[in-house]
Amino acid sequence: MAKTWGQRVRSWMAKKMDLPQDVMMDLPRITMIGQIHIYIENHRGLLTFSDKELRLLLKTGQLLIKGKSFVIKTILPEEILLEGKIEQVIYINENAGGQ
Numbered sequence: 001m002a003k004t005w006g007q008r009v010r011s012w013m014a015k016k017m018d019l020p021q022d023v024m025m026d027l028p029r030i031t032m033i034g035q036i037h038i039y040i041e042n043h044r045g046l047l048t049f050s051d052k053e054l055r056l057l058l059k060t061g062q063l064l065i066k067g068k069s070f071v072i073k074t075i076l077p078e079e080i081l082l083e084g085k086i087e088q089v090i091y092i093n094e095n096a097g098g099q
Helices: 005-016
Strands: 029-033 037-041 045-049 053-057 062-076 079-092
Touching: 029 079, 045 062, 053 079
Parallel strands: none
Antiparallel strands: 029 037, 037 079, 045 053, 053 062, 062 079
16 A cells, blocks of 8 residues: 555655654554563554453554463553563554454
8 A cells, every 4th residue: 555645754754864663653662572571652542451362453453462361561541561471463454354
């Protein structure tokens, strides 16, 4: 899919100004420590949570995390720290019509 003019400008500015693209393009930042911790910044809200699944809303699409024994250790408006056994991290594009 073609980028919009605004996305192209933000991407160009991020490269020229040496700024992190996650900040300029409003992308999530995902930090994992092995299979036991995942820290996600810049999400748009919690959609689903159970001990086996976490689903977050992103600016474009969703982030689905599957595993076992999930516990939310920290939750803030745009940040979340999840612990447990992480088995899958799946990005779901909003235009894909589901998974």
